[in-house]
Amino acid sequence: MTETIIRTVRPHATGSTGDSYDNIEPWFEKLSALAADDRHRREVRDTIIELCLPLAEHIARRFTGRGEAFDDLHQIARLGLVQAVDRFDITRGSSFLAFAVPTIMGEIRRHFRDRTWSVRVPRRAKEVQQLLGPATEVLSQRLGRIPNARELAAELDIELSEVTRALIARNAYKTDTLDAVGDPDDNTGLPVMDRLGAEEPCYRLLEDSMAVRPLLAALPEVDRQVLVWRFFENRTQSYIGERLGVSQMQVSRLLVRILSGLRERAVGEPALRRAA
Structure with a gap:
């Protein structure tokens, strides 16, 4: 899912050039060149956040239909964006997009995690699942790409099987009844069951491939x-x-x-x- 977002996201903010956020790095170079007490530093930081707001909205929409209102997800995604901007280190050489996407997604997933689990999940799987977000952020910054399950296991110094269970456990988020009426903003007023489209298994292919890829390679x-x-x-x-x-x-x-x-x-x- 993360790589899909990186491939498909399109900036809409004024001043964007091209079809990716690759042009955002010069702004971080300008930000890092300013002293902490420079009055222009906040202006540059706010400009970066404003340019990347469409990214937060795009990711938030990817998580709709899971029992949470879009407005709530949008706010959480924006919070994740701010954290990504403040944590990004331009000197590491990786792209901001490769770092920001898992950071924002991790914040949204943390929101789901901190709510109720609809399916009983072993405590150990929950504990490891909580470690995956920060580890993914660190490795994404270090590697310049999304880490696979084996790299996550090595970073956390745990068994690959535990990482696999935690990735699977991510599916046990809060659920809603299929008879629930949809969001009033969609102007349909229809239950979820009546608005379901074709099944899209490809949304979870990335997580599945992260778990299976090192096993196939062996x-x-x-x-x-x-x-x-x-x-x-x-x-x-x-x-x-x-x-x-x-x-x-x-x-x-x-x-x-x-x-x-x-x-x-x-x-x-x-x-x-x-x-x-």
Whole structure:
């Protein structure tokens, strides 16, 4: 989701040039050159915040439909933007956008986290989940990109499986009944169920890929190729068997072994193996 926002966000503030916030760094250079007691420092800081306000609105809209009013999310996103502006270090060489997006998203997620959890989540998963936001901010600044699950685990000095559980736990936020009437501002007056569009699983693909990417990278080359053929190229087991010189039944068992191993390493629990 974070990388999607970075790719799609468009500035609307006066003075923006181009289709990204890459031109915002010169403002931070100007800000860092001013002394703390310089009367112009606040003016430059306020200008940066004003230029980036559309970013906060864009991210806030990404979190609508989860039981919280847009105005509340918008205010929280603006707070996250201010924090990002005050924490950003231009000397590290990374872009402000790569730092600001996870910072703002982390503030919104912290708002959801501090409210009620709609599904029972283990205490340890909640504790780790609270650490992910700050760790993501630090690594984003250091790496100049969004960190993956393995890098987060190394930064926090915890097991990869704990990071994976915490990422999954993020889905257990406050829920609303599908019979609830929508926001009066949308002029529909219809229950949520009647306003639902097509399912968009791609919104959580980034978090899923963060958890799975290092596990796939650790697989033997043949196992990775089998997964590519089966799930990315939609090849049949018979086709894969022909390429490997084995039977379709052997391919089926191979897939069970690979997927079971991935599950065990992802969640730290033995997968249920099907009988051959």
